[in-house]
Amino acid sequence: MRWLAETWRKLLMIARRDQLERDLEEEMQDHVARKAAELGDPHAARRALGNSTRLREESREAWAWMWIERLIQDLRYAFRVLTNSPGFTAVALLTVALATAGCVTVYSFIDALFLRSLNVEHADRLVRMYGTGKNSVNSEVSYAEYTHIRDHITALDSVTAHYSTAPLYVNINGEAGELSGAVVSSRYFPTLGLKPALGRFFSPEEDSVPDRDAVAVIGYGLWRSRFGGDPAVTGRSLRINGKTFQVIGVAPEDFGGVLLGQTPNQVWIPLMMVRTGYRWCDALSEDCHLLSIHGRLASGKTVSEARSEMEGLLRQVWNPSASDSWHIPLVLEPATGIRPRDQRSAQTLARLLAITAGMLLVIACANLGGLLLARGTARAKEIAMRISLGASRLRILRQLLTESILLAALGGALGLVLSRWTSQLLMGFYRRDAEGYGRFYDLRLDPQVVIFAAAVSLGAGVLFGLLPALLASRGNTGDTLRSSGAGSGVRSRLRAVLVAAQVALSLTLLVGAGLLARSGSNLENQSSFDVHHVVAARLRPRLMSYSPAKAQVFLREVVNRLNGIGEVESVTFTSGLGLVWGPGGQNTLSLPADLPADPQRPSRVSYQEVAPRFFETLRIGILQGREFDGHDVAGAQQVAVVNESLARRLWPYSSALEKVIVFAKRPYRVVGVARDSMLYSADSSATPMVFVPFWQDSTQVDARMAIRVRGDAESAIPEIKRTISSIDPDVPITELMPMIGQVRGHFADVRLAGAVLLSTSLLAVLLSALGLYGVIAFVAARRTREVGIRMALGARPGEVVAMFLKQGLALLVVGGIAGLVLALATTRMLKAWLYGISASDPVAFSAGIAVLGFTAVLASWIPARRAARIDPMAALRSD
Amino acid sequence: MGRTEIPPGTLYMLILRSLARSGPQHGYGIAQHIQQVTNDVLQVEEGSLYPALQRMLVKGWVTAEWSQSENNRRARYYKLTPAGRKQLSVEVSEFEKVTAAIRKAIAPA
Secondary structure (H helix, E strand, O other), X not given: OHHHHHHHHHHHHHHOHHHHHHHHHHHHHHHHHHHHXXXXXXXXXXXXXXXXXXXXXXXXXXXXXXXXXXXXXXXXXXXXXXXXXXXXXHHHHHHHHHHHHHHHHHHHHHHHHHHOEOOOOOHHHEEEEEOOOOOOOOOOEOHHHHHHHHHHOOOEEEEEEEEOOOEEEEEEOOEEEEEEEEEEOOOHHXXXXXXXXXXXXXXXXXXXXXXXXXXXXEOHHHHHHHOOOOOOOEOEEEEEOOEEEEEEEEOOXXXXXXXXXXXXXXXXXXXXHHHHHOOOOOOOOOOOOOEEEEEEEOOOOOHHXXXXXXXXXXXXXXXXXXXXXXXXXOEEEEOEOOOHHHHHHHHHHHHHHHHHHHHHHHHHHHHHHHHHHHHHHHOHHHHHHHHHOOOOHHHHHHHHHHHHHHHHHHHHHHHHHHHHHHHHHHHHOOOOOOOOOOOEOOOOOOHHHHHXXXXXXXXXHHHHHHHHHHHHHOOOHHHHHHOOOOOOHHHHHHHHHHHHHHHHHHHHHHHHHHHHHHHHHHHHOOOOOOOOOEEEEEEOHHHHOOOHHHHHHHHHHHHHHHHHOOOEEEEEEEOOOOOOOOOOEEEEEEOXXXXXXXXXXXXXXXXXXXXXXXXXXXXXXXXXXXXOOOOOOOOOOOEEEEEHHHHHHHOOOOOOOOOEEEEOOEXXXXXXXXXXXXXXXXXXXXXXXXXXXXXXOOOOOOEEEEEEEOOOHHHHHHHHHHHHHOOOOOOOEEEEEEHHHHHHHHOHHHHHHHHHHHHHHHHXXXXXXXXXXXXXXXXXHHOXXXXXXXXXXXXOHHHHHHHHHHHHHHHHHHHHHHHHHHHHHHHHHHHHHOEOOOOOOHHHHHHHHHHHHHHHHHHHHHHHHHHHOOOHHHHHHOO | OOXXXXXXXXXXXXXXXXXXXXXXXXHHHHHHHHHHHOOOOEEOOHHHHHHHHHHHHHHOOEEXXXXXXXXXXXXXXXXXXXXXXXXXXXXXXXXXXXXXXXXHHHOOO
């Protein structure tokens, strides 16, 4: 405490510096005057006081804070030095800034995806439970399981269930559209500890009888935008999936549901109204596993206690006949970050981004280190001069460190600004996924991120400023002053090592970028299907409670009318998710003739229910037989098309045609063999698939359409929308976009990783080239006199160029070999994103080597050529 | 008459004691006071008072204020703070410990 008060007084004194000086001056004069009056001799009085300059100096020292004074002095000097060599400063600043921006962007990405808690009261006590079933849909808990947990668990104070990913088709005052909504139990808002901005939340009464209480809480944003912020909004109504709901309250402004990263929820309805929100299975029945659970830990209870208690409760009620997904071990964890299911895939991406940013940081540090070493060399004379004039080595060291810290701080600040832009670039990849929804990762600049940026940039500055500074303040000053100022060999060897390291990392990044670029282009242009000129659309009559019969009449009419548009070449549709890139559903498959090893567990296979012209529209090759046509309808013989993987597996030695498979416990005759169309990455293999006719399933209601047009897909969309709406304007049309957009959205991670790697690797190559250039230019300058002698003795310019080029090439080869080894060891990490190529794709590797080789040769050739151009006489006379 | 330089490190103590005894004083007054009470045995280099007073200001032992002096001149008066009073007793007891030890060491056997 004492030192704090003292520091405060010192700060005050620094602020009142001039006043203190005047006070001291005046009181010393006063002293002399009194003394003179006493002695009668002004001279004697002045002598008695002593050396007034020294006294003033000593007093000043008492007021001032010497280290602050020196720091300011150092900073002023450093600033002058930096502005004196703008080229060096610009390159160094940019290097630090880019590395910082990269690291900050990745850090805020990781922060937003994995570390962020919900913005609710005591978020640290909030836990969530998710099922671990294999299917992405319907693998959570059933209503019965939820109520059992809710009524018996003691480790949680408050339990709520929700189904949050439902896009609801909402009609407000005649204006219809899709909104993200959630079906929630009445404990949902109280568990989160939220207070309504207006009105109220659901009462337990409204969450007790199925389908009775059509009430809704709306989001703050929706209230402002669609209800004009009406203070009397409670009591007004809106239609959700065709049913009228009454608004009872408005959620707090910053609340958008419990799923971070997803489209924010705008509407909430009671759990008992779930049949309006979700129609694939009856959410209140035993075999529909839809609900996710959030809860608040009871005081004194831990997450693992809650987990084991919940597992025990689930074991009591689990009904194996009603569920093919088993929750245990279940995921019960603090409600932090995006859903566990989404975390798994995001982790791979986050890891790659972190490694890439780390490599960029290392390259930047190496570059900065090289630059500072070079400057240390150039300033060796200046420093030797200052040391011999009496500056202490510590003082010199501090001066040089101040310079690099100033660089780092300025670069870091610039990087922080730059990171806002790079974050936006990153988020650009999440604007639209395969189903047309965006991701909402909030890459904001919170204090943690700023501290992280400061740590990264200052760490780099100190670490890589220290070594050159140590080298610079060391050594014999006399030798340095007498020598030609070329500097020590340690420095140039160190620089060579740094450059070789940069070359190695650049090559690794380049190869990775090349692999992902090839993979990305394979995704859009490959031979197994073609989605250029295809429009996708999802029709969801189920949301409007269409019966299957009514829906199928509707779908036939849609196909007829669309075929009537001149632009349209062919129309088809399927039942499942992910038309061509994902397996639709899964069901059992066996052969009637053979006896499977275990008849109780027939193998499962992916399947897709497809309409006629599916293979034609998507340009998927039919290798044998035919695809479905208008005759393959309910009542006709059940037929199937299998893909080549399945055909090979089931009938390796004969044709699949006319064979019979037992699919979903029913016999189908194989009428065609299609090419494998589903894309698979280097760490997986082709998926065996069965295609069955859509029209042979009389229970189908919804459809995902694929419409091939003659011209541009985007421009055909309005006409397609008009045509479908003219049949029934109420049927929701979603995911209406060029199908290539769906492919891009589905593989956003590949494109994102590719873009990040590409930009990072180009940056890395540029930095390495700068480093290499610097080393060769430096060596050339040092050997100017030798070059002069050689040329005077008859060496041709070409020989001189070759002499320096060789040095550059030596670095290239050493760094390149290290980079190749590193690349071979690390590109395996990318396997999950490599489509149509292997992790050791020779094209990507040779492209990387070529780019790097060309740049490196250029970077060494330019300074080598300059060295060879000098006039021998001038060279000999130099120094 | 030859005067003795004050022992090193005792300047603070002398200033503090002087302020404690005579109340707020200006620099010249402090110098006078020290010489008077020690019967001119101890000589304070008058100028060195001022850097010492500045350091004491920083440490918070004294505060300084301008006011009218006896003969209607402006003078800067230094005043002891509670912290300064405490410091005085610390310095005095330290000093006594040291002098006692020295006395013991040089006492004839």
